[in-house]
Amino acid sequence: MPVFLLSSKFHNLQELRHSASLVTKVFIQRDYSEGTVCRFQTKFPSELDNRIERTLLEETVKTLNSYYAEAEKIGGQSYLEGCLACATAYIIFLCMETRYEKVLRKISGYIQEQNEKIYAPRGLLLTDPIERGMRVLEISLFEDRGSGGSSPSSSMSSGSSAR
Amino acid sequence: MSAVMITRKVRKWEKLPGKNTFCCDGRVMMARQKGVFYLTLFLIVGTCSLFFAFECPYLAVHLSPAIPVFAAVLFLFVMAMLLRTSFSDPGVLPRALPEEATFIEMEIEAANGNVPAGQRPPPRIRNVQINNQIVKLKYCYTCKIFRPPRASHCSICDNCVDRFDHHCPWVGNCVGKRNYRYFYLFTLSLSLLTIYIFTFDIVHVVMRSVDNGFLNTLKETPGTVLEVLVCFFTLWSVVGLTGFHTYLISLNQTTNEDIKGSWSGKNRIQNPYSHKNIIKNCCEVLCGPTYPSVLDRRGLMQEDSPVSTTCTAPPSSSSIAAPQTTKTTAPLIPNEHTPDDAKPSIAASAEKSPSPKEELPPTPKLPPLASPETDAETSIAKDKTH
Numbered sequence: 001m002p003v004f005l006l007s008s009k010f011h012n013l014q015e016l017r018h019s020a021s022l023v024t025k026v027f028i029q030r031d032y033s034e035g036t037v038c039r040f041q042t043k044f045p046s047e048l049d050n051r052i053e054r055t056l057l058e059e060t061v062k063t064l065n066s067y068y069a070e071a072e073k074i075g076g077q078s079y080l081e082g083c084l085a086c087a088t089a090y091i092i093f094l095c096m097e098t099r100y101e102k103v104l105r106k107i108s109g110y111i112q113e114q115n116e117k118i119y120a121p122r123g124l125l126l127t128d129p130i131e132r133g134m135r136v137l138e139i140s141l142f143e144d145r146g147s148g149g150s151s152p153s154s155s156m157s158s159g160s161s162a163r
Numbered sequence: 164m165s166a167v168m169i170t171r172k173v174r175k176w177e178k179l180p181g182k183n184t185f186c187c188d189g190r191v192m193m194a195r196q197k198g199v200f201y202l203t204l205f206l207i208v209g210t211c212s213l214f215f216a217f218e219c220p221y222l223a224v225h226l227s228p229a230i231p232v233f234a235a236v237l238f239l240f241v242m243a244m245l246l247r248t249s250f251s252d253p254g255v256l257p258r259a260l261p262e263e264a265t266f267i268e269m270e271i272e273a274a275n276g277n278v279p280a281g282q283r284p285p286p287r288i289r290n291v292q293i294n295n296q297i298v299k300l301k302y303c304y305t306c307k308i309f310r311p312p313r314a315s316h317c318s319i320c321d322n323c324v325d326r327f328d329h330h331c332p333w334v335g336n337c338v339g340k341r342n343y344r345y346f347y348l349f350t351l352s353l354s355l356l357t358i359y360i361f362t363f364d365i366v367h368v369v370m371r372s373v374d375n376g377f378l379n380t381l382k383e384t385p386g387t388v389l390e391v392l393v394c395f396f397t398l399w400s401v402v403g404l405t406g407f408h409t410y411l412i413s414l415n416q417t418t419n420e421d422i423k424g425s426w427s428g429k430n431r432i433q434n435p436y437s438h439k440n441i442i443k444n445c446c447e448v449l450c451g452p453t454y455p456s457v458l459d460r461r462g463l464m465q466e467d468s469p470v471s472t473t474c475t476a477p478p479s480s481s482s483i484a485a486p487q488t489t490k491t492t493a494p495l496i497p498n499e500h501t502p503d504d505a506k507p508s509i510a511a512s513a514e515k516s517p518s519p520k521e522e523l524p525p526t527p528k529l530p531p532l533a534s535p536e537t538d539a540e541t542s543i544a545k546d547k548t549h
Contacts, residue, residue, distance in 0.1 A: 024262075027263055027266050027267075030311065032300075032311065032312055033291065033293060034293070034294075035293055035436055036311065036312055036313055036325075036436065071452060072451075072452050074446065074447055074450070074451050078451060078452050079446065079450045081453075082449065082453075086348070089239070089240050089243040089244070090244075090247055091243065093453070098452070098453045098455070099452065100452050100453060101455055130455075130457055130459075131459075132257070132260070132263070133257040133457045135256065135263075135308060135311070136263060138263070
């Protein structure tokens with residue numbers, strides 16, 4: 001059982017960044033079963049087995065998927081926005097924020113909040129998918145530098161850099 | 164410890180791989196060859212100027228002042244659509260960072276199992292099921308990602324583009340998910356403008372000839388001849404192109420898919436993206452959500468001091484990173500635990516390399532597989548001329 005879970009080292013994101021060392025990264029891929037809509041797989045990666053409860057991660061991914069579905073919904077509001085913008089030769093987009101951009105800001109805030117409350121205390125960090133081209137949901141695994149030297153995950157890190 | 168302080172703020176567009184050119188500090192993004200785009204601009208602006216100079220004074224007086232007004236509105240709309248198509252990000256997918264590329268490599272190797280020495284590994288393909296159809300996702304050797312459905316790699320711009328339609332030299336940019344509707348509106352409004360100018364040229368010549376005679380009319384307004392010539396040739400190509408794209412939109416297909424015959428012929432795979440309803444397809448393509456760019460061209464690169472300094476970050480890096488610390492992605496300050504191939508991707512050393520491509524970190528050497536597919540499919544797309 002990793003020692004750091006019991007320690008109070010990971011209180012917040014700033015501490016995580018400054019004192020922890022990156023072990024490896026796990027990537028949750030896109031789920032294309034419903035087409036090109038942005039959705040992430042809810043399959044639980046095995047590397048996170050002893051780091052976080054399944055339900056928490058599933059909940060996060062499901063909430064993110066619902067946000068993206070809301071942003072890409074084709075309905076009355078998107079038609080209105082589209083037609084209005086077309087009528088102004090899309091100049092209105094220079095001043096107005098689109099619905100997608102509004103939802104992206106909400107997502108960014110949500111990920112920040114999830115990191116602070118759930119992931120940082122467990123030595124994990126979520127990366128906003130928009131930073132990775134909406135291709136993957138990147139989860140960085142950290143290990144406290146102060147805790148015991150060699151651990152199984154450090155050998156995973158040298159394997160992942162694949163010299 | 165001596166830290167090299169980098170004082171110039173570098174924006175991310177300066178370090179983007181790919182063969183795009185950027186203007187206005189990253190606000191404008193185009194392909195490298197812009198010659199044909201300038202020709203398009205010249206033809207449109209030139210023909211409209213001749214129209215306003217020669218035809219409009221006569222028609223405004225003898226027919227209606229609404230004619231030049233409507234022409235001006237149409238001209239402005241055409242220019243707005245053209246510039247939007249040319250200057251915006253078509254939906255470029257950023258290349259995989261080293262960790263992601265390695266992760267995908269590991270997954271592929273695990274899936275392939277043991278390949279006997281000397282034998283070629285199987286092609287890198289992932290099958291996904293979309294609306295009960297099996298769609299194959301191909302691996303892009305340049306971008307080191309499995310391309311999402313409908314994405315394709317443009318060899319002219321050297322980028323993977325989402326919902327890739329084609330690379331259009333006339334607008335000097337790729338046409339993809341983000342700018343397809345502007346491209347369609349450009350061709351549609353240009354068709355209308357061409358028909359409009361052509362019609363009123365004829366009307367003008369007829370009306371003037373009744374008073375002065377045909378040859379005198381041509382002598383008085385020589386611009387008319389030029390306009391009619393340009394409009395005549397433009398009409399056939401642009402109106403045809405608009406019709407073709409209307410057909411594609413009603414079926415929710417891209418030019419790329421149409422050329423490759425993805426949804427027709429012996430494969431018998433139906434288009435899984437079509438709603439089977441023309442109105443729904445049109446609404447999705449033309450009135451769907453406006454996708455944001457995932458490139459973040461104008462974001463600031465994270466400046467870091469050289470590797471030898473340890474994790475006590477110098478104040479400059481945190482102040483430059485200040486707008487981004489609220490995001491969860493501020494890359495780590497490199498220390499001895501960061502995998503070596505991630506360090507160069509955590510932005511620049513003091514010297515700037517001339518070509519963004521050389522900034523790419525030394526990724527693990529891939530097995531020497533040929534990747535003819537990327538060139539084959541994009542060369543087919545290139546062949547599609549207007």
